[in-house]
Amino acid sequence: GAVVSQHPSWVICKSGTSVKIECRSLDFQATTMFWYRQFPKQSLMLMATSNEGSKATYEQGVEKDKFLINHASLTLSTLTVTSAHPEDSSFYICSARVIWPYEQYFGPGTRLTVT
Amino acid sequence: QKEVEQNSGPLSVPEGAIASLNCTYSDRGSQSFFWYRQYSGKSPELIMSIYSNGDKEDGRFTAQLNKASQYVSLLIRDSQPSDSATYLCAVNEAGNMLTFGGGTRLMVKP
Numbered sequence: 001g002a003v004v005s006q007h008p009s010w011v012i013c014k015s016g017t018s019v020k021i022e023c024r025s026l027d028f029q030a031t032t033m034f035w036y037r038q039f040p041k042q043s044l045m046l047m048a049t050s051n052e053g054s055k056a057t058y059e060q061g062v063e064k065d066k067f068l069i070n071h072a073s074l075t076l077s078t079l080t081v082t083s084a085h086p087e088d089s090s091f092y093i094c095s096a097r098v099i100w101p102y103e104q105y106f107g108p109g110t111r112l113t114v115t
Numbered sequence: 116q117k118e119v120e121q122n123s124g125p126l127s128v129p130e131g132a133i134a135s136l137n138c139t140y141s142d143r144g145s146q147s148f149f150w151y152r153q154y155s156g157k158s159p160e161l162i163m164s165i166y167s168n169g170d171k172e173d174g175r176f177t178a179q180l181n182k183a184s185q186y187v188s189l190l191i192r193d194s195q196p197s198d199s200a201t202y203l204c205a206v207n208e209a210g211n212m213l214t215f216g217g218g219t220r221l222m223v224k225p
Contacts, residue, residue, distance in 0.1 A: 034212065044215055093158045
């Protein structure tokens, strides 16, 4: 299967600061990447769809000015959590989609703790 | 609204038994079907994909698809304690994002 990496795997930051998370497809090109958030014992929640070279599409209720997504190349998408607050503490997972047959591969996730 | 339904479980099976996980979906236009395994605290891992009616086998895993009944299942033979995880069913129509079910928690008891 295809490999997706994520960095960092965990991060602790202070309230009010910004955190950037990187997602890379290591052995394939991904025109589309996705960002999810998952709280303990809850389902995956899609935050946004990231398309290479264009603006991300955000799901309803997700603040685009708070969660900045950039997909500058076919192998890299970044999520920046701006002015983080304790309620932003969560498990953030990216995934990248193979063009055909639309299989989606997940990165290992980033655990964010905001103090 | 596209929906994917799974029984949340937990589904408890003894070691060595067959675990049967089921999923129904609402969008008749769906073309691709996937099963992911997610261990607690980890991200989902793709374990099976199926695109046409019938069975698809890969090792101890068999995915079954019935588009007429809008039903997809995953069978795990010779279940092991290491198979204990949450299994996510995911469905998509060509070019669109995946719609995930809520997941079924499987517990394999030694």
